[in-house]
Amino acid sequence: MLKTVLEKIIDNFVFPLVVGIFLPTIISVVSKFNTGNWFNYAKNIPRIYWIVFAAIICIWLLASIIYRRKKLVDELNSDSLIGFYAVPAYGWIKVGEIQYVELVWNIKVPAPPPWSDSESLNTNRVEADTPPRCPKCKTEIEQSSSFWGGYIWRCVACDYRKKSKESYYKEAKRVEKIAKRELEKQTENESRN
Ligand SMILES: [Zn+2]
Incomplete structure (x- = not known):
């Protein structure tokens, strides 16, 4: 169960990119809506959170790329291609x-x-x-x-x-x-x- 959830999360390298762009965008939009400034909320979030967030996105992206590559190689190695x-x-x-x-x-x-x-x-x-x-x-x-x-x-x-x-x-x-x-x-x- 955990394995399939994990596979789903890293199966597509578009997901981390979307989250990486989406979350800061939402924070900006909410900030603009509530305070009139796009960056008020972002400035209030300690820098360490941004660094951790960026690191998670990078690791996620890397995991997706490695996973896809592995899947491709597995497929090429499967006996279906060397019948x-x-x-x-x-x-x-x-x-x-x-x-x-x-x-x-x-x-x-x-x-x-x-x-x-x-x-x-x-x-x-x-x-x-x-x-x-x-x-x-x-x-x-x-x-x-x-x-x-x-x-x-x-x-x-x-x-x-x-x-x-x-x-x-x-x-x-x-x-x-x-x-x-x-x-x-x-x-x-x-x-x-
Ligand atoms: Zn046809």
Whole structure:
């Protein structure tokens, strides 16, 4: 709980900047309103408070930048980007499409060996293709990091655009879980019939 609160606070480096500008502005406005002078209140606050305030903002800003950098590196290191290390021996076969977080995801499983006559699919490894597809025209989506935190998904072929808190690599892992369960249900039904 504390961890998620802390993560939220440092997830976006715009927050410390906003607080750093907002708080002095409010003090000035209230000062102007009550005393007729913008700086009366600010002058009455001991200098040590301003120094501590500035230090907190600086540390906050630094923590946000480090946290974002770390998140980016973690993402680049995640196996979602280096999936090529284990292409199945006989390639993939597409088993369906799933619509999730608006996008269209192609779902694939390892193709069976050519001599195999088994009808059943290997559902141990279910993968969702990245990039996912545009829900309007099925073109591959382009992802960029947003200045305000999170990501922007954009279709290069049409006007589709969506903001997302998570990268599509992370969403792909979720789609894979859903798809895996769907395929398991199918095989369960088949074996029952
Ligand atoms: Zn499109």
